[in-house]
Amino acid sequence: MVFHRKGGGWLALVLAAGCGEEPQAPQIGTNQVTNGSFELKLSGWWSNADVEDGTVEVLPEAADTGALGLALTKGTGGWGIVVGQDTAPHTAGQTYHVHARIRGKAGGERVSISFHGQGFEVEAGKQWRTVERLVYLPGDSKDFSAMIANTTDHSTVYVDDVAFAPTQVAQGEADKHRDNLMHNGSFESGLGMWSFWSGSDGQGSTSFDARHSGYAGLVLSLGGEGGGASVKQALPEPVRAGEVYRVEARVRGALGGETVSLCLQINEEPWDGPCLPFTATSKWTHVSGKVAIEEPLDDQRLGLVLSLFGEGTVQVDDVIVVRVNP
């Protein structure tokens, strides 16, 4: 995903594309955190260093740019050593852009970043890396915190240039569908609300080239190790026996012949639930079908799971789940 900040850059992209109807790249607004560069030491930030086994320091060797940066050192107690900042409330359906520069003292440290309760995890390397993600906030929330945590025992993570900014994104077909039970079904907010899983070497990301509508779509790929790669999103409410859902998605294979399935699946062993298996072609295909909820799944919380099986790459966009009966 390529991001464009307000002013400069975006106009050039429109002119280069030569078309006024090109979908709009994410438009990043004003940063909501103060002192994200830690030049004012820990001003504006709170931490849990007084209750957890670890330290929160601002040090010259933790700086990527400027004079100072943040060092989060975790011991063995608790979940993680955390810094946070309370920011202005969001409204339902808003997207935020998250930016940070991160480096691990040893490399391989796990870093958890969240905004208003929507989070993700990244791994630090021994060199500075840019973490840049979109998060999607489905509803109102009582949690207004922006948080960064080092969750790896006996390790130190350096952090600099932290920003959380409200972001305008394009609306795809799945977003415009009034009864869609999926949030961010057109992947305009990156993988916001979706969890990616692979049992082997699978990858999941969003890109402009994978769009069917809007500005972005999902790319799922698997290498020679096979197995599977999936994205999953929980339905907002438990399902009832006798209900019928229509599930649909737009899918295009890199070569054609890739094996994909769309399932409504329970979120625990034995992973039961109705599925629509299909084979991708090299052109966009509208996969659509109805699935019925049977008695054993009554009152269970299901998720939509879209999976790729076997080596290959598929593009996916506009995932829609609608309850059609009763």
Ligand SMILES: [Ca+2]
């Ligand atoms: Ca899209």
